[in-house]
Structure formats: structure tokens, C-alpha cells
Amino acid sequence: MRSPIVPLLLLLTAWPYRPARAQVQLVVEPRTFYTAAGAPLVEVNMAVLAGTFGVKSNERGFMQGMVEVTTLVERDGAIVDFGKTVVNGPESLDSLQCDLLHQEFFALSPGYYDLAVEALDLSSGDTTITRYRAPLTGTSFRDSITDTVLRSDRYFRGRRA
16 A cells, blocks of 8 residues: 555655746847937837747637737836837747837937836736836937047047147
8 A cells, every 4th residue: 555645745745846937028229319309219129038928819719928018218217208009029830939029219409307117917817026226318419429528538538638
């Protein structure tokens, strides 16, 4: 007669190694470019890392990942601009995943802003929202050039002395 203790011990030993899904992970990279008129144009590049979101069958029967990305640009606590997008992964017949890439562009007036990005996995029942916050600086092109020239002038004066 077998003892029920051995299978119970095996189950308890393997319990910490059960598969668990992590929350959505993002890599966010904001960049500031300038238009021909010298106004700042902020580009926000985002990558949702593979394996951190689920996949499910779409209406055509293909496996596809879906992540809702909300991008907010705030100034002094007030929302200045926003973007809300459902980023869809490629359709496939298996559950292999790849990173999802997404870009947002914002034309801002010169000043200091806060960037907030939120991501929600729409493919699973998990309602955990991943949040990312970072400061943004939208100076005018002329201010940026003047500041760079002043800093380099100080640098060269310091080296000569």
C-alpha cells in the first residue's frame, strides 16, 4: 500500500515553481525633435516586451496579443495631450510572441511636462496596469542652441586657462 505522504511532499515541493504570468513590461523612450519653425516635437517610442502579455484567438481564429496603451502629457497636473491605442500583435497559428512596438507624437509648446504611460493586457483577465512616469522638457530650438553654445564656450574657456 502506497503512502499518500510522498505525492503530497512532491506537490508541495513543486508548488513554488508553478507557472505565473508577469504583468506587462514596457520600455519607454521619449525623444525631443524640432520642427522647421523651432517648436518642439516629442516622439515617444514604446516596446511591450514579449512574454509579459497574453495571447488569445481573434475573430478569424488566429492567436494575437492585445495591449491597451494610454499616453498622457501633463503640465502642472493638467492633461495637455493624450493618446489611447490598442496595440495588436501579429496574427499567428501558435502562441509564439514577439515584442509589440508603438510610437506616439506630440507637438508641444516650450515648457516642462510630465509623461505618463499606462499599459493594460487585453488578452488575459488580469487587470493590473503598468505605469511609467518621466519628466519631459520641451524647450524651443533657439533656447537649446543658445544654451549649448554657452556651455561649450565655458568648457573651452576653462581648458585654455
